[in-house]
Amino acid sequence: VSVLFLKKHFTIIGLACVLSVPAVDAGAEGFAINEWSAEGVAMGGARMFAENDAANIAYNPASITKVRGEAFKQSAVYISPHGKYTAYDATGKSIDEGKNVVHAGWAPGNYYVKQLNDKDWIGVGLFSRFGMISEFERDSKVASNAFFSRLNGASLTPTYARKFDNKWSAAVGAEVNYVGLELQKNAFALGGVPTGL
Template structure:
């Protein structure tokens, strides 16, 4: 079994629990990727909607682009190394009762903010909000159980952002933008060797938007609030679904749904952040609270109204707090902690080791040659053991799942 996390934050998020989409994630609950920058990674993204230490802030809050007095460029990559454990599998699949897999993937990002004048700023960015990759290979077993609860799922998504910010006065700034979400996914499940019960290879584009505001109490204290609307995406391509799945039974090879598209909804997000530099010190504290509307991911269905899988996820949140120490003009030190709640509710899956998660983060930045900065971030993400019980027709499977991860990133930023 190979399981890794894909990025380019934002689209299809489907991985499987018998014969559908879900997600084997590594970075955040559900299939969310918190990986917009290595700078934010080093503080568990605490305060990221308002700190504005480089152009990556536009991914969290467009209004914060107004905080810069020069043009800004930033680009980087985070590497996510996952450790997935599935234990106590009953009945054992392919003579295996325990499965462990480690895998890694890079998650790139790039941003540019252009300051038109004292009031207007424009921004463009490419990054990812959602994504996953989950493959159960031949070593996982060739039995009916293995084919029913395992398979191939590959999802990638890219968010193309175009934003504008306007400084209203010395205290208030507002911003907004368009999010073009492009994604593709591949999903295969076999009813028998070489006989597909589910075969999806599709891609699509959805349009979302974001709104934000920043309030500056003074030069050392400010707050940010942002809203990101995520679209429902209709993905077209090769879509074959045996309707036996929709009825909760085994694939029967008859009454197949072909030529339809896959419909799925992505969660919208609301984030509040604060930043406070303690007067006459080199230390600042910052925090964030983000709500994620996972309840929209209720049922996966085709454009013809055929239900493929019930998920019934619940809305979630994450809370983060961090600190920054400005050692001198060249060096900045960061640390942070995040608590991230699971998206799954009553329905669980061996293919979705979802749980509440804790982030332990640290990082630093080095400012050199006046306009250049390199940031490094590191996070240990600790999940929890989750008891899983799922059914597919006459087949029942129970197991214990756990997903931990290590994330490391580097970010280069230039102001001019």
């Protein structure tokens, strides 16, 4: 069996496997942050193969091999989401609606990449993958679930990447995540009167 034959069929099988994987929305109920650099937001997230961009650690770690020499990036993206809600009873009837105040905030990112030689690169990133502050009116019917939620997150990603040729590179690394969650909710006594918590 020729190498060309195997290469051709391996490529076709690999492409078929990738295309057969169902698309998954990793929005995590709105908690996921994909705004890892201001430049990435301006480019609509198309940073997968960006040249000389240390933020590739967050987007595609194997592509840090496109950094020549050293690269350092600090970035902060201002995120200002808005929301509304409608609550329904067991029969599907609307029983409450209002505004979900999703507080604005900054998503910082710090990235450093160093080229060691023609084949090897190292890098580290410190950025947010998750974060949100959400607040409902305290007297709303949904306040027993949580009228205030704060989710903070930080990811530290030391990375090593190797370039095999002009087309192929791979990366390996670790991701250490910190996640902090605060919830405030009303406790309802018998009869549905909020007692406060």
